[in-house]
Amino acid sequence: MTEGVADGGSRLFPTRPFVGASIAVIRDGRVLLAARANEPMRGVWTLPGGLVEAGEALAEAALRELSEEVGLTAEVVGVLSPTEIIVRDEAGRARHHYVVHPHAALWLGGEPVAGPEALGVRWATREEVAGLATTPGLIDTLDEAFARVRDRGARA
Numbered sequence: 001m002t003e004g005v006a007d008g009g010s011r012l013f014p015t016r017p018f019v020g021a022s023i024a025v026i027r028d029g030r031v032l033l034a035a036r037a038n039e040p041m042r043g044v045w046t047l048p049g050g051l052v053e054a055g056e057a058l059a060e061a062a063l064r065e066l067s068e069e070v071g072l073t074a075e076v077v078g079v080l081s082p083t084e085i086i087v088r089d090e091a092g093r094a095r096h097h098y099v100v101h102p103h104a105a106l107w108l109g110g111e112p113v114a115g116p117e118a119l120g121v122r123w124a125t126r127e128e129v130a131g132l133a134t135t136p137g138l139i140d141t142l143d144e145a146f147a148r149v150r151d152r153g154a155r156a
Contacts, residue, residue, distance in 0.1 A: 014094065020101070021050070021100065022049025023076070024047050024080070024102060024104050024105065025074045026145065032123055033046065033123075033129065034047070036135075037116065037118055044132075045132045045138070049065050050068075052101075058103070059076045068115065069118055071115070072109070072111075076103045076104070076105045077104050077148060078103065078152070080102040085099075085137075102141050102145070129142060
């Protein structure tokens with residue numbers, strides 16, 4: 001991610017929140033995580049995702065980001081509760097503001113490879129994630145994603 005966007009708006013001290021989409025891909029009881037390569041929160045573990053492009057549905061954005069960032073394909077099985085990430089400076093101004101719409105998904109194919117926006121990728125259990133430095137709200141999002149996948153299995 002760069003500090004600016006195509007319309008000239010800045011991701012640093014923005015005038016409005018940016019809309020993002022992410023994806024919790026579940027495979028054999030594990031979720032795919034990526035370590036952020038860019039600020040804010042460089043090095044922390046999170047879900048693959050990024051900004052939604054104009055005219056793109058949230059689920060489409062999540063699947064596109066998954067493919068671009070780590071080279072996987074997945075099937076979206078549900079939309080999860082949004083996460084709002086606001087990072088403030090010392091004066092209380094919003095340095096970064098993102099509203100991220102996560103999705104639960106089942107792995108379809110590919111093996112994850114870290115792209116330019118990830119320092120690394122890994123499959124992790126819910127318990128392993130609890131011991132990692134993660135983006136705000138990730139554990140709650142994962143609990144919801146694992147429940148959504150379990151619910152889907154019960155109906156299958």
